[in-house]
Amino acid sequence: MRLSEDRVSHIAHLVADGIWNDDIVDFIDDDKVLPEIKSVITGYLRIEDDADSAARAKIRSLSRDVPEGSREWDVLYKKYFEEEITRKRF
Secondary structure, X not given: OOOOHHHHHHHHHHHHHHHHHOOXXXXXXXXXXXXXXXXXXXXXXXXXXXXXXXXXXXXXXXXXXXXXXXXXXXXXXXXXXXXXXXXXXX
């Protein structure tokens, strides 16, 4: 995960404050709001990390060597990353 627990907590507070202040939702149980938001953020970051690892593994498994940072590597990475994200969302 790329974000520390403190950063995830900070983002969760911003989200909770934002949806509360904009009167988007009324929280039934205030004690469950922040842990749930943190769980969603952490879960999404985990999906991104898994997709990153899978995309890199697919590129490494190609029969030809594709150097990281090359235009071809960037195109393949984006394609494989998006495929993994789409597959994990559904």
